[in-house]
Amino acid sequence: MDRNLLLAFALSFVVLSTWSMLQQKERDTRTPDAIEVTQGDTPPAQPEGPRYRELPAAEPELPTPTRPSNDLGEQAVAGELIAIEQPLYRARLDSRGAVIDHWELIEYADRFDDPIVLVDSEIDPDGAAATPLLELGLGDLSTQEWSVENADTDSVSFRFEKDGVRVDKRYYFESDTYLFRLLVEIKNASGNVISPRFLVDWPTRQRDGNDFREQSLAVLHEGSLEFQLLAGLGSPGFFGSMLGRSPVEVYEPYIGEVDWAGVQTPYFLSALLPDQPTQANARIVVLERAKSGAVELFFDPVEVPSGQSVAREFRGYVGPKEASRLEAIGGSAIASINMGWWWVAPLARVFNTLLDMLYAVIPNYGVAIILLTIMVRLVTAPLTIKQMRSMERMRQLQPRIKALQEKYADDKPKQSEEMMRLYKQEKVNPLGGCLPMLLQFPVFIGLYYALRSSIHLRHAPFFGWIDDLSAPDMLLELPGIGVPIRVLPLLNGLTMFVQQKITPMQADPAQARMMMIVMPIMMTVIFYQFPSGLVLYWMMSSVLAVTHQLLIGRKMQSK
Numbered sequence: 001m002d003r004n005l006l007l008a009f010a011l012s013f014v015v016l017s018t019w020s021m022l023q024q025k026e027r028d029t030r031t032p033d034a035i036e037v038t039q040g041d042t043p044p045a046q047p048e049g050p051r052y053r054e055l056p057a058a059e060p061e062l063p064t065p066t067r068p069s070n071d072l073g074e075q076a077v078a079g080e081l082i083a084i085e086q087p088l089y090r091a092r093l094d095s096r097g098a099v100i101d102h103w104e105l106i107e108y109a110d111r112f113d114d115p116i117v118l119v120d121s122e123i124d125p126d127g128a129a130a131t132p133l134l135e136l137g138l139g140d141l142s143t144q145e146w147s148v149e150n151a152d153t154d155s156v157s158f159r160f161e162k163d164g165v166r167v168d169k170r171y172y173f174e175s176d177t178y179l180f181r182l183l184v185e186i187k188n189a190s191g192n193v194i195s196p197r198f199l200v201d202w203p204t205r206q207r208d209g210n211d212f213r214e215q216s217l218a219v220l221h222e223g224s225l226e227f228q229l230l231a232g233l234g235s236p237g238f239f240g241s242m243l244g245r246s247p248v249e250v251y252e253p254y255i256g257e258v259d260w261a262g263v264q265t266p267y268f269l270s271a272l273l274p275d276q277p278t279q280a281n282a283r284i285v286v287l288e289r290a291k292s293g294a295v296e297l298f299f300d301p302v303e304v305p306s307g308q309s310v311a312r313e314f315r316g317y318v319g320p321k322e323a324s325r326l327e328a329i330g331g332s333a334i335a336s337i338n339m340g341w342w343w344v345a346p347l348a349r350v351f352n353t354l355l356d357m358l359y360a361v362i363p364n365y366g367v368a369i370i371l372l373t374i375m376v377r378l379v380t381a382p383l384t385i386k387q388m389r390s391m392e393r394m395r396q397l398q399p400r401i402k403a404l405q406e407k408y409a410d411d412k413p414k415q416s417e418e419m420m421r422l423y424k425q426e427k428v429n430p431l432g433g434c435l436p437m438l439l440q441f442p443v444f445i446g447l448y449y450a451l452r453s454s455i456h457l458r459h460a461p462f463f464g465w466i467d468d469l470s471a472p473d474m475l476l477e478l479p480g481i482g483v484p485i486r487v488l489p490l491l492n493g494l495t496m497f498v499q500q501k502i503t504p505m506q507a508d509p510a511q512a513r514m515m516m517i518v519m520p521i522m523m524t525v526i527f528y529q530f531p532s533g534l535v536l537y538w539m540m541s542s543v544l545a546v547t548h549q550l551l552i553g554r555k556m557q558s559k
Helices: 003-019 237-242 323-329 345-361 365-379 381-407 412-426 435-439 441-453 487-502 509-527 532-558
Strands: 036-039 081-085 089-094 099-109 115-120 147-151 155-162 165-173 179-188 200-205 216-221 224-229 258-264 268-274 280-288 292-299 308-320
Touching: 089 308, 099 268, 099 308, 115 268, 115 308, 200 258, 200 268, 216 280, 216 292, 258 280, 258 292, 268 292, 308 323, 345 365, 345 441, 365 381, 365 441, 365 532, 381 412, 381 532, 441 532, 487 509, 487 532, 509 532
Parallel strands: none
Antiparallel strands: 036 308, 081 089, 089 099, 099 115, 147 155, 155 165, 165 179, 179 308, 200 292, 216 224, 216 258, 258 268, 268 308, 280 292
16 A cells, blocks of 8 residues: 555545535425415415515515524523324424424434424524514514414414404424424405515524534525534634635525425434425524524515415424435425435445345344445455455565666656566556555445434444444543543554554555554544444454455465
């Protein structure tokens, strides 16, 4: 292994770390029904044309968010609380703002066996699915008290009425899915023309725990997933700071072609899907830099004359990132599962399928990962054998190569010519040790995304202290300094040290010793915060590589 191969390793891991921030998905082109504008209380079946005028997007402008950041010591005064009990989740609605102030998943629990709570009024009292409707001139309706018109296990209706304008907000809950529907209807009985935007707001706040790592505000715009990590929300970034850019308060809006907008973590999604994606807009706002923010889904304002009404319907999904459920709701919600670039995604899906098949036979995902690693090594064995044989032959040629370098030290063209003649004579490809290894990186990247994105590995135990393959393992924590001791990354570093020691080197002894130390240390640092399932895969791959290298080297030496 020479410096070029070391550089290839380093560059590959740099690319790997950035790929987790990028993905591209095909969007769902289904077009839902348009909004309905009615005369009085009797809606026509199908009006021939729209009975309202769409105003330009900039008229009126969206207001700057003025909601104060939530101090955990301050609790907003709640209105009437309405509990919703469904087989998959428990929810609670608050008449103050007519919002969802609590949503917990029954079938998913955290490490302390408490239900996963995706909307929590104790953390963010503003509530989810708020509709400020500031453009109506009635104040911020997300902080007003609404009357409860109807409440049962499947639906809840709220109403707010002032100055001749009536707003009805109805929630409909489904029993066998994590979906709900939100219908917002505005009736204008005032003497003025109103122009609602139907903005729906979904706030969130930074939370601790592996279930909420990499929490972000996300928008699927024009088929591409755009998101802002909550940990860096509002920051201009490293290069932005160098260029003198100011912190961000409100991000540029995404105009049109918005399939959904919401809050996501690696394993859970809270998303709003508009009734007309082609006309929907979204934006991400900063409430408290790097701590809390909100995603807003809205439309261009529509002009509603006196005596008419207008309505829009949204669908909401608050639940786990289970592929089958996300595909069923449409709106390209499946794009929230990070499978990497388009050419990596098919590999990741294949590996996910194989993991599930292996788990069906042996119900332990740690064992399934080990078996999958063996399967991958068997499939890539021809490349691996070619690589190891090439490296072994290059090692055997090192004395002759060194002699040519000394003989033609002052004549580089002649030195290169003689070395190429030597390679041709011995039928050795100097790149044969690198290219097969580089061709295996797509396999590793596919496995990386498969293990990283699979919700089935969440809280999946292996053995002993490794009780969650989706999180870094921790045997113990050093008292006083709080440094975790992770066994798998340390064993992985040791295994890589052995692998480097027995791998034939083309470099000089000093460089070889440096690589033998630097590479394992670098890999240990990289993997120290990786989920234990990924570290287990890489460690087993290294163990198999060491075994294979010993067998190949012994066989070639005997020949």
